[in-house]
Amino acid sequence: MARPRAFSEEHVLEQAMYQFWRGGFCGTSIVDLEKSTGLSRISLYNAFGGKDSLFLLALQMYRDRAETFFKDPEFASGGLESVRSLFESLSTRLPKDAPEQYGCMMLNTILDIDVVTDEARATVESCRCTMIDGFSRALKTASDKGIARASRKEIRERAEFLVGAMWGIRITSRLKGDVAAVKGATRTVVQVIGSWRTVPSSSR
Amino acid sequence: MARPRAFSEEHVLEQAMYQFWRGGFCGTSIVDLEKSTGLSRISLYNAFGGKDSLFLLALQMYRDRAETFFKDPEFASGGLESVRSLFESLSTRLPKDAPEQYGCMMLNTILDIDVVTDEARATVESCRCTMIDGFSRALKTASDKGIARASRKEIRERAEFLVGAMWGIRITSRLKGDVAAVKGATRTVVQVIGSWRTVPSSSR
DNA sequence: CTCGTTATGTACCGATCGATACAGAACATT
DNA sequence: AATGTTCTGTATCGATCGGTACATAACGAG
Numbered sequence: 001m002a003r004p005r006a007f008s009e010e011h012v013l014e015q016a017m018y019q020f021w022r023g024g025f026c027g028t029s030i031v032d033l034e035k036s037t038g039l040s041r042i043s044l045y046n047a048f049g050g051k052d053s054l055f056l057l058a059l060q061m062y063r064d065r066a067e068t069f070f071k072d073p074e075f076a077s078g079g080l081e082s083v084r085s086l087f088e089s090l091s092t093r094l095p096k097d098a099p100e101q102y103g104c105m106m107l108n109t110i111l112d113i114d115v116v117t118d119e120a121r122a123t124v125e126s127c128r129c130t131m132i133d134g135f136s137r138a139l140k141t142a143s144d145k146g147i148a149r150a151s152r153k154e155i156r157e158r159a160e161f162l163v164g165a166m167w168g169i170r171i172t173s174r175l176k177g178d179v180a181a182v183k184g185a186t187r188t189v190v191q192v193i194g195s196w197r198t199v200p201s202s203s204r
Numbered sequence: 205m206a207r208p209r210a211f212s213e214e215h216v217l218e219q220a221m222y223q224f225w226r227g228g229f230c231g232t233s234i235v236d237l238e239k240s241t242g243l244s245r246i247s248l249y250n251a252f253g254g255k256d257s258l259f260l261l262a263l264q265m266y267r268d269r270a271e272t273f274f275k276d277p278e279f280a281s282g283g284l285e286s287v288r289s290l291f292e293s294l295s296t297r298l299p300k301d302a303p304e305q306y307g308c309m310m311l312n313t314i315l316d317i318d319v320v321t322d323e324a325r326a327t328v329e330s331c332r333c334t335m336i337d338g339f340s341r342a343l344k345t346a347s348d349k350g351i352a353r354a355s356r357k358e359i360r361e362r363a364e365f366l367v368g369a370m371w372g373i374r375i376t377s378r379l380k381g382d383v384a385a386v387k388g389a390t391r392t393v394v395q396v397i398g399s400w401r402t403v404p405s406s407s408r
Numbered sequence: 409c410t411c412g413t414t415a416t417g418t419a420c421c422g423a424t425c426g427a428t429a430c431a432g433a434a435c436a437t438t
Numbered sequence: 439a440a441t442g443t444t445c446t447g448t449a450t451c452g453a454t455c456g457g458t459a460c461a462t463a464a465c466g467a468g
Contacts, residue, residue, distance in 0.1 A: 003443070039446090043445070160384075168368030175332065243416090246417075251415095
């Protein structure tokens with residue numbers, strides 16, 4: 001009934017997501033967004049509202065993708081192996097100029113948190129919960145199989161630890177130039193995960 | 205020979221440090237700095253130069269204090285026990301409204317990194333190296349004593365892991381409201397540290 | 409007390425911030 | 439092709455950004 005949009009909203013939102021991912025909220029100006037999306041600001045405003053609103057949408061897009069990974073039943077059913085391979089991917093996906101080099105957007109947002117809406121904070125928190133649940137389910141699988149028996153409390157604490165460790169590694173990966181440190185930290189985490197095996201195959 | 209400063213430069217710099225610590229570089233305006241230091245901007249500029257320069261000085265003050273901790277010979281000679289008590293302090297110092305709730309300033313700076321000078325980046329990097337060295341020395345002590353024997357490579361990787369884990373926990377501690385997660389992650393790290401003991405006193 | 413020097417408060421600078429008014433261009437429907 | 443609706447480019451808004459000029463106040467040296 002009227003002129004249609006000359007762009008894909010999802011694609012533009014994705015570009016905006018990368019921009020915010022890289023620059024953070026207050027480190028990204030409207031001009032930056034114009035450049036990275038190729039749209040004029042007026043189109044951005046019409047399609048997504050103000051900067052706050054656009055940021056929130058981008059953040060939610062990021063969260064949805066991250067959650068998809070952790071909510072995947074295969075992740076949980078993979079047990080310890082899922083967790084291990086996730087951590088190993090943290091250092092193998094690093095070298096290229098993949099967006100992953102910008103760390104985790106959720107985590108980056110935490111530091112912008114004073115400038116950012118309550119909704120953004122809630123989004124981060126919900127993502128963190130999903131990650132903890134995902135890790136917990138995977139650990140539960142391992143426990144049920146007898147591979148890494150642990151109490152419910154231990155499982156939760158280990159999941160909390162894993163989220164922290166993952167974030168620590170992704171922060172480190174933003175400090176360009178020290179790929180070795182990322183790999184070293186990753187390897188130790190993998191060893192730690194291995195050490196949770198109840199059957200003491202060997203201490204290393 | 206002329207009018208003396210009406211303020212302690214060190215004290216003012218400390219206040220500026222807290223402000224940047226909390227708000228980050230681009231999240232802190234000159235007006236914010238005026239409020240938190242009690243000085244007018246002109247005095248700030250006279251004493252410390254521009255915003256960039258003031259930030260760098262504040263960051264270096266933070267680094268110097270952090271490095272003091274890790275360079276302390278007592279930390280290294282304390283071995284595994286030093287490391288353990290450091291991590292436990294991460295969750296015990298949390299509840300109060302101590303500045304620690306703002307996470308680690310070094311780490312916060314990494315995310316402002318696109319906006320920040322090369323010198324700031326170098327400061328963060330140097331601090332990270334000092335922390336890794338500190339952890340390495342402590343682990344070396346434990347290894348030499350036979351408490352937690354490990355190769356040089358293992359020691360370095362474990363140190364890199366510890367820095368990552370610490371950062372992860374401090375990031376989490378910025379997400380107010382989930383003290384439990386901080387404690388859970390901390391407890392697991394402490395267990396991991398314990399698991400490095402060569403003499404298998406017990407697996408848990 | 410006088411003078412030279414430095415610190416401080418007011419008032420303001422151009423640049424950039426996020427956001428918008430308006431007019432014209434582009435499309436679907438008829 | 440005519441019409442009505444929506445999208446988009448230009449040009450601009452007030453607010454705030456970091457930074458500064460200038461006049462005044464405060465102090466030490468003589």
